[in-house]
Amino acid sequence: MTDHRPLTRNQALVLETLTACEEPLSAYAILDRLRGEGFRAPLQVYRALDKLLQTGLVHRLDSLKAFVACAHPHEHGGEATVAFAICENCARVWEFSDSTIEDRFEAWAKAENFLTRATTIEISGLCAACREAGAPGEPGQPGERGA
Amino acid sequence: MTDHRPLTRNQALVLETLTACEEPLSAYAILDRLRGEGFRAPLQVYRALDKLLQTGLVHRLDSLKAFVACAHPHEHGGEATVAFAICENCARVWEFSDSTIEDRFEAWAKAENFLTRATTIEISGLCAACREAGAPGEPGQPGERGA
DNA sequence: AACTCCGATGTTATATCATTACACTAATTG
DNA sequence: CAATTAGTGTAATGATATAACATCGGAGTT
Incomplete structure (x- = not known):
């Protein structure tokens, strides 16, 4: 189910940003932190997040409209x-x-x-x-x- | 905690709209259904919803970004x-x-x-x-x- | 009645979050 | 090489929510 193809550059950058941050970040906050890496549009973030959410490496917190890196990515395959x-x-x-x-x-x-x-x-x-x-x-x- | 002053006209209209509907409604969907009653702006809905959420008569479903009338309003005072x-x-x-x-x-x-x-x-x-x-x-x- | 407080209202503008549409690139595979 | 599939970049737009400001009206004073 969880297909394990390697992360792309954008996906890796978004994941690193979330992992490096103690708090949940909104998509636009991620975007701002990645402008130095060439990010320009929200979709670049949302598309990377889609993939990371699918593979269980990232969670979305509905109540905050924000995203966090999974604390136990190895333990569950998103299940x-x-x-x-x-x-x-x-x-x-x-x-x-x-x-x-x-x-x-x-x-x-x-x-x-x-x-x-x-x-x-x-x-x-x-x-x-x-x-x-x-x-x-x-x-x-x-x-x-x-x- | 839950202060029980009577509902205002706007609050009552929003609650009726939700109660009459089987499904959750977004704030803007509520707005559209209440234009005939004179509603013109999102804030009119959001402000009524704030009160109804406080008193536990309405719930917000984060995953849908939508609102429902509470199914058991008498049982819990929002607690x-x-x-x-x-x-x-x-x-x-x-x-x-x-x-x-x-x-x-x-x-x-x-x-x-x-x-x-x-x-x-x-x-x-x-x-x-x-x-x-x-x-x-x-x-x-x-x-x-x-x- | 006049005064004050407080919650609610109406309106405009704006902030924040997320997606659609389209053109293009790169890797994979028959 | 053609076909397929995931990913990318960009611009525009849609959907959700709040800020700011002026006003109104009831409840409790004095």
């Missing part, structure tokens, strides 16, 4: 169900999977005779570091949104 | 975690929740000290009726994507 936790303060992303959760979704699908094609799970909130630092949104933290 | 199954063929949406799944997410969050604010779960695939009808995408079905 497994993955959940993302996204810090609203620092924008970092944690990628994890849970077989119990997968089982429950499968059970629901079986009961409803629903044929699952793709599952998107995104959790927004505050990561541990940002909570400690008293990032906005943490209840009980002084000095924020007082009025 | 519970809900999963959506979306048929790629007929566009209908099933809304369900599963306490085991919620528990697993909570367990992950606790272990990582992550403060969850919102959870988005969207499953794309084919519903039972569309599978039976041989909708595109169903493997083993004759007459589709032969070449």
